Amino acid sequence: MERRTFLKNTAAAGLFGGMALNLPGTAASRKIPKSAQYDLVAVRGGQPAEMFDRGIAALGGMDHFVKSGQTVVVKPNIGWAKPPEAGADTNPELVKRIIEHCFRAGAKTVYVLDHTCDAWQDCYNKSGIAEAAKAAGAKVLCGNYKKDYRPVEVPDGKRLNRALVHGAVLDCDVFINVPVLKNHGGAIMTAAMKNLMGIVWDRRYFHRHDLQQCIADFVMARKPDLNVVDAFRVMKNGGPRGLRLEDVLEMSYQLLSTDIVAVDTAASKIIGIPAARIPHLRMGQELKLGTMNLDELSIKRITL
Amino acid sequence: MTGYTPLKILRIISSLAALVILPGIFLLPKNFPAAAAHWQFIPAGLRTMAVFSLAMLGVFGFSVLLAVIFGRVYCSFFCPLGTFQDVVIRLTKIIGRSRKKGVFTPNRRRWRYSLAAGLLGALLFGTALPLGLFEPFAIFGRFTAAIFKPGFNYLNNLLADQALIAGLYPRENSPFSPALLVIGGGAMLAVAAAAARRGRIFCNTICPAGALLGLFSKISRLKITLDSNKCVKCGQCAAVCKANCIDYATGRVDNERCVVCFNCTAVCGFNAVRYTHRQAAPPAAPDFSRRDFLMIGSSAVAGAVLLPGLLRRTVPAAAAVMPPGALTFDRFTASCTGCQLCVSNCPGRVLKPAALEYGLGGFLQPRLDFDAGKCEYECTACSRICPNGALLPLTVGRKQRLQIGRAQYHRERCVVVTDRTHCGACAEHCPTGAIRMADWKDGLTIPKLKPELCIGCGACEYICPVRPDKAITVSGLQTQGTAQFRRGKPAVNRVENKDFPF
Numbered sequence: 001m002e003r004r005t006f007l008k009n010t011a012a013a014g015l016f017g018g019m020a021l022n023l024p025g026t027a028a029s030r031k032i033p034k035s036a037q038y039d040l041v042a043v044r045g046g047q048p049a050e051m052f053d054r055g056i057a058a059l060g061g062m063d064h065f066v067k068s069g070q071t072v073v074v075k076p077n078i079g080w081a082k083p084p085e086a087g088a089d090t091n092p093e094l095v096k097r098i099i100e101h102c103f104r105a106g107a108k109t110v111y112v113l114d115h116t117c118d119a120w121q122d123c124y125n126k127s128g129i130a131e132a133a134k135a136a137g138a139k140v141l142c143g144n145y146k147k148d149y150r151p152v153e154v155p156d157g158k159r160l161n162r163a164l165v166h167g168a169v170l171d172c173d174v175f176i177n178v179p180v181l182k183n184h185g186g187a188i189m190t191a192a193m194k195n196l197m198g199i200v201w202d203r204r205y206f207h208r209h210d211l212q213q214c215i216a217d218f219v220m221a222r223k224p225d226l227n228v229v230d231a232f233r234v235m236k237n238g239g240p241r242g243l244r245l246e247d248v249l250e251m252s253y254q255l256l257s258t259d260i261v262a263v264d265t266a267a268s269k270i271i272g273i274p275a276a277r278i279p280h281l282r283m284g285q286e287l288k289l290g291t292m293n294l295d296e297l298s299i300k301r302i303t304l
Numbered sequence: 305m306t307g308y309t310p311l312k313i314l315r316i317i318s319s320l321a322a323l324v325i326l327p328g329i330f331l332l333p334k335n336f337p338a339a340a341a342h343w344q345f346i347p348a349g350l351r352t353m354a355v356f357s358l359a360m361l362g363v364f365g366f367s368v369l370l371a372v373i374f375g376r377v378y379c380s381f382f383c384p385l386g387t388f389q390d391v392v393i394r395l396t397k398i399i400g401r402s403r404k405k406g407v408f409t410p411n412r413r414r415w416r417y418s419l420a421a422g423l424l425g426a427l428l429f430g431t432a433l434p435l436g437l438f439e440p441f442a443i444f445g446r447f448t449a450a451i452f453k454p455g456f457n458y459l460n461n462l463l464a465d466q467a468l469i470a471g472l473y474p475r476e477n478s479p480f481s482p483a484l485l486v487i488g489g490g491a492m493l494a495v496a497a498a499a500a501r502r503g504r505i506f507c508n509t510i511c512p513a514g515a516l517l518g519l520f521s522k523i524s525r526l527k528i529t530l531d532s533n534k535c536v537k538c539g540q541c542a543a544v545c546k547a548n549c550i551d552y553a554t555g556r557v558d559n560e561r562c563v564v565c566f567n568c569t570a571v572c573g574f575n576a577v578r579y580t581h582r583q584a585a586p587p588a589a590p591d592f593s594r595r596d597f598l599m600i601g602s603s604a605v606a607g608a609v610l611l612p613g614l615l616r617r618t619v620p621a622a623a624a625v626m627p628p629g630a631l632t633f634d635r636f637t638a639s640c641t642g643c644q645l646c647v648s649n650c651p652g653r654v655l656k657p658a659a660l661e662y663g664l665g666g667f668l669q670p671r672l673d674f675d676a677g678k679c680e681y682e683c684t685a686c687s688r689i690c691p692n693g694a695l696l697p698l699t700v701g702r703k704q705r706l707q708i709g710r711a712q713y714h715r716e717r718c719v720v721v722t723d724r725t726h727c728g729a730c731a732e733h734c735p736t737g738a739i740r741m742a743d744w745k746d747g748l749t750i751p752k753l754k755p756e757l758c759i760g761c762g763a764c765e766y767i768c769p770v771r772p773d774k775a776i777t778v779s780g781l782q783t784q785g786t787a788q789f790r791r792g793k794p795a796v797n798r799v800e801n802k803d804f805p806f
Contacts, residue, residue, distance in 0.1 A: 042804055081682050117733060119651045119680050126682075145474050147465065185741030185749060186728020203729075208769035210725040243737045250799045269805040277747055279726070294806050301804050 039297035040257040040266060046304035048094035048232045051254040055228070056101060058300045059256055065226050068106030070173035074098055074138065075224075077180045077195050078114035078129050080241055081122035087233035087248035088241060089123070090180040092132035094230050094254075098178060099136035110136075111168045114198040115143035117241075141168055149201040156287070157217030159210045164201035169222055177224035177260070181231040181253075181267050182239035186211055188278045190240050191267040192227040192260045193219060216283035219260055223289070227263045229255040231270050261290025262297055311579065312566035318381040319390060326384040329689075330448045330648040331456045338689045341645060343367070344441040345378050345513045347691035350432065354639045354693025371520035375527050378517060379507055379563040385440035386507060386563065389499035393546060396500045408542060408551035409502075411558055412509055414596045418603035420515035425607030430634060431615050431665050432692070434607065436641025438510055441691070443491045445643030446668065449657075450481075450488030453648060476653050484644065484657045484668060503546040508561045518560040526581050527559045528568060534576035541568035541577045550577075615665030624661035625672040625709040625760060625780035628679065629687030629695035632783045633662075640694035642668030646686035652677040654762065655686060669694075672708070674762035674778060679708070681735035681761060704735070707785040709760025709778040711738065713753045717775040720750045730764035730776050736787060739764055739776070751776065756788045 041058045043051040056062055066072055076090030084092055095112065102110045112133040116123040120142055124130035130140050142148070149164035169175055179195030186207070187194045193215050197203050199222070206214035231253035238247045253270050257263040261284040268275045275281050275292055285292050325340045341347060345367050352360040370377055379386045423435040436442045457475045464472040498505050507514040521527065530541070532555040542550040544567040549558040568577045592600075627646060630636035647655045647670050654677035657668040670686070672679055687698040698706065719727045730751050731739040738757035741749035753776075760778050768774040 042806070044804060045801065081680075119683070122651075122680070122682060142473050147474065184728070185731035186726050188726070188749070204767065204769035206769075207727045207729045207767075208719055208771075210723065211728070212726050238737060240732055241735060252801060266806055272805075279747070299806070303803075 037298070038300040039259055040255065040262050040294070041300045041302065042266060043254045043256075043302045043304065045252055047252075048091040048230060048254065049097035051232075051252070051302075051304065052094055052097045052101070052228065052256075054302050054304065055254055055256040058302060059226075062101035062105040065176070066102050066105040066107050066174050069108045070106070071171065072102045072107045072110045072174045072176060073169050073172040074102070074110060074112050074133075074176045074178055075169070075195065075199060076112065076114060076129055076178045076230075077190075077198060078123045078127050079117045079198065081118040081126045082242065083126055084128050085233070085245060085248070086242050087180065087182065087235045088239075089127035089129060090178050090230050091232050092128035094228070094232070095129050095178060096132040096136045098176060098228065099133060099138045102174075102176075103137055107174075110138040111141050111172065112138045113141040113143040113166060113168060115166070115200065115203075116198075120144045141166075143198065146201055152221045154217055154221050156220055157214075158283075158287075159213040160206070160217035163205070163218060163221055165221055166199045166201075169199045174226075175222060175224045177227045179227070179229055180233075180235075181229055181271055182235035182242070183237060183271060183273065184240045187215060187280065189264070189268055189271060189273050191229050191264045192224070193264050193280055193284060196222075196224070212279035213283055215280040216287055216289065219284060219289045220287065224260060225258065227255075227257055227260050229263055229267050231255065231267060234271055236271060259290040259297070261285050261292055262294060263290075265292045265294060266299075307570045309566060309570045312570045315377075315380050315564075315566055319387040322382050322384055323387045323391070326444070327448050327452060330445065330645065331453055338645075338649075338691075341441070341689070341691040344382070344384075344691060345517070346435070346439045346641070347441055347643075350427075350639050350641070351691065351693035353427075354635065355696065360693075368520060371517045371524060373525045375521035375524040375559060375562060375564045376514070376517045377564050379504070379514060380565040383440050383513070384444040385495065385511075386504070388444065389495060389504055389506065390546070390565070392496045392499040393503060407548055408553075408558075409505075409548040411549075411561060413560075413592070414599050416509055416515045417596070417600045419510065420512040421600045421604035422607030422611070423512050425604040425609075426611035426615075427638075429608040429612045430638045431612045432637065432639050432641050432694070433615055433665050433667060433669070434611050435512060436643070436668075437487075438512055439641055440507075440511055440513055442641035442643040443488075443495065445645055445648075446484060446488030447492035448488075449644035449648050450484045451492060481657045481659070483659045487668060488644075503548060504563055505548075507563060508547055508549075514561075514563075521562065521564075522560045524559065526579055528557050528562050528564065528577060528579055530555045530557055531576045531578060534574050536574055536576070538573075540571045540573070544568060544571045612665075615663070623780060624658060624666070625674075625762065625778060626784065627655060627670050627672065627686045627695055628684070628703050628706050628708050628784070629690070629698050630708075630784060631696060636694050637662070637665055637669065638694075639692045640666075640669045640690075641692055642670075643691070644668070644670075645689055645691060646670050646695065649685050649689050650677075651683055651685060652680040654679050654766075671780075672762055674765040678733070678763040678766040679761040681763075705759065705787050705789075707759050707781065707787045709758075709762065709780050710755055711753060711758045711760065711764055711776055711778045713739075713751055714773070714775050714777070715750075717770050717773055718751065719770055719775065720744065720748055724748065727769065729767045729769060733763035733767045735759075735761060735763060738787075759787045 041055045043055045076095045078089050080088040082088040099110050148167050152165045179191050182190050184190040233248050234251045235248050255263050265275050348364045352364040426434045461474045464474045495506050542552045547561045549561040654672045655670045656673040658666050658671040684698045684703050687695045728741045731741045736757050739751050742752040744750040762778045764776045765778045768776050
């Protein structure tokens with residue numbers, strides 16, 4: 001299969017290379033809606049779904065991001081075959097509520113996917129995300145099939161200039177990034193920026209060619225239209241896979257922003273890792289993907 | 305003219321069920337019922353030897369009892385390779401190339417029992433490979449895995465890619481193995497060719513299950529007999545006999561070779577061929593001669609003495625990683641016939657048939673290939689599906705502690721050291737905490753390995769981005785051990801509710 005897929009893809013890439021490539025203009029010219037009032041909304045003290053209700057309202061409602069008839073991709077972290085309590089994957093209730101908001105705003109189709117680390121069916125089932133997403137009416141896609149990926153150029157990337165990205169993400173109108181906040185042995189912290197590796201086929205390339213810089217570079221391939229960081233349960237140790245439930249704290253936070261660097265900087269304060277220790281934040285700021293300086297942002301803080 | 309009697313219809317239904325269910329265990333997702341494989345004759349026997357329990361003895365005893373009462377019904381009702389041959393025989397008939405019919409062939413008893421004795425001799429002295437090469441379920445398994453599975457997956461993927469069936473996902477083929485293709489595909493062609501020309505000749509010259517069951521069917525309570533008072537010697541029964549075991553001229557049926565397919569009883573218009581416990585005093589079949597015994601006995605001794613010595617330990621077995629549940633290399637290789645059932649059911653696609661990684665005696669036995677995948681932490685599929693007891697069934701808890709290999713970290717190749725960049729892929733995928741990222745210089749973190757926590761699942765080796773030689777590799781163990789638990793500091797609070805830190 002690997003060989004067959006490879007041959008086919010190589011042939012396809014050769015034949016339709018020009019067509020399949022996402023030219024830089026396309027990604028860059030995509031309008032990322034900016035909330036009228038706030039750059040960052042932080043919610044605390046409730047359940048994931050109700051925190052999202054309040055958070056998205058403060059950003060002007062889902063209507064602000066999703067227009068009628070649009071196709072949406074919601075990209076949670078479903079990397080591991082673990083139950084929701086383990087905090088290794090995004091909270092399924094949050095995913096469900098986001099999808100419901102998308103449909104209420106008039107979305108035509110909502111897709112949910114991740115390129116998982118463990119066997120994908122196990123991840124989708126055990127995390128509870130497949131069930132929750134289907135219940136809300138979304139289509140759950142497999143992210144572990146190479147044929148679904150297409151090459152994208154990242155001309156301004158410092159270490160990463162080309163990556164295979166899941167076609168559903170390339171084709172969608174609205175891309176909502178829904179990471180779970182965890183510590184990470186290699187990337188130091190995983191939140192919004194690191195979560196994007198779940199729409200990439202060859203992640204070993206990132207690890208081989210300066211993981212931190214590749215994480216930052218890749219944001220330019222497809223910048224999410226909205227980032228929702230699930231910090232309801234936060235894995236403070238042993239991440240990203242997690243070893244013991246004791247390493248997971250129920251902190252009940254949620255962060256929403258279109259600024260991927262800002263939302264991750266705020267997340268680093270929640271998990272308690274100095275932002276300076278996380279190089280991809282600084283690299284993201286250098287690439288003008290967002291700001292690490294929270295003081296210059298208008299932040300809405302909501303306590304339930 | 306072939307007619308149908310209730311017994312023949314029963315046989316056809318049962319064999320068709322076997323033809324659907326048994327390939328299904330190889331082709332379909334892991335939740336497909338595997339019990340049918342566990343009731344196969346040779347696998348049940350091997351499992352009884354490997355895990356001696358009353359339940360297993362019951363399963364095997366049931367097969368024997370079945371043969372003692374009904375003759376070799378296994379061969380016609382349940383054996384997938386038998387059914388495969390029947391399909392070939394039927395197709396030969398449909399395309400009009402009729403096989404050599406109506407000939408009573410001599411019972412090549414000395415040859416077949418010598419072969420079976422040699423294989424069993426080798427088995428009793430610690431290597432199941434020779435038996436596995438000739439045993440029908442393993443032959444069937446190998447060609448199903450080598451030929452039908454890739455074909456099945458290709459069709460599935462075609463349908464999935466065209467989105468013709470909603471919810472159908474592409475499947476990965478089993479990793480390509482030239483050895484499996486040659487041995488599995490070759491055996492399939494050979495058995496099919498033999499069946500097309502000579503009917504069930506495989507079952508009565510090569511098959512060790514056929515040889516063993518023949519000993520019971522010779523004395524079985526019910527058997528096919530010719531009533532010489534009614535027989536008009538038309539030869540119809542002999543013409544439809546797939547085993548060429550009816551000598552209608554003398555009125556004798558060689559029940560040792562009869563696979564009780566009921567073709568003969570269905571075709572006889574004179575009620576002369578019957579399946580009955582009444583023996584109409586047939587001419588006595590010639591028994592084993594002294595020379596037969598000598599030959600069979602020496603073959604058993606030769607198998608026991610020569611084969612294990614020849615096949616085992618030709619290279620150090622520690623090089624390759626055995627699947628979880630093998631426990632020791634000796635007991636693993638003493639029971640594994642290389643049927644590829646575990647390989648076909650591995651969701652991590654990490655299992656591959658070995659070429660010579662275990663040495664000659666481990667040929668086609670499953671090994672873990674960490675270029676292809678990792679042993680999934682939550683998965684016990686191979687250990688539960690093994691029909692031979694070569695892998696013992698594991699609980700998830702046991703599997704998660706069972707050390708099947710041991711990781712070695714090659715610091716000089718690690719990207720953190722050579723490129724001074726972050727990585728941590730190995731630690732990220734390590735399910736036991738055997739590899740953690742420890743603080744190093746310049747804000748970097750570097751893998752730190754605690755071998756006593758490692759279970760050898762290969763997640764680290766699989767994901768390591770360094771090429772050509774990976775910076776972390778896992779090697780096998782001769783004896784699978786038990787890993788320790790990671791001792792960590794439990795966090796004091798489970799719930800932490802502070803105000804915004806920004």
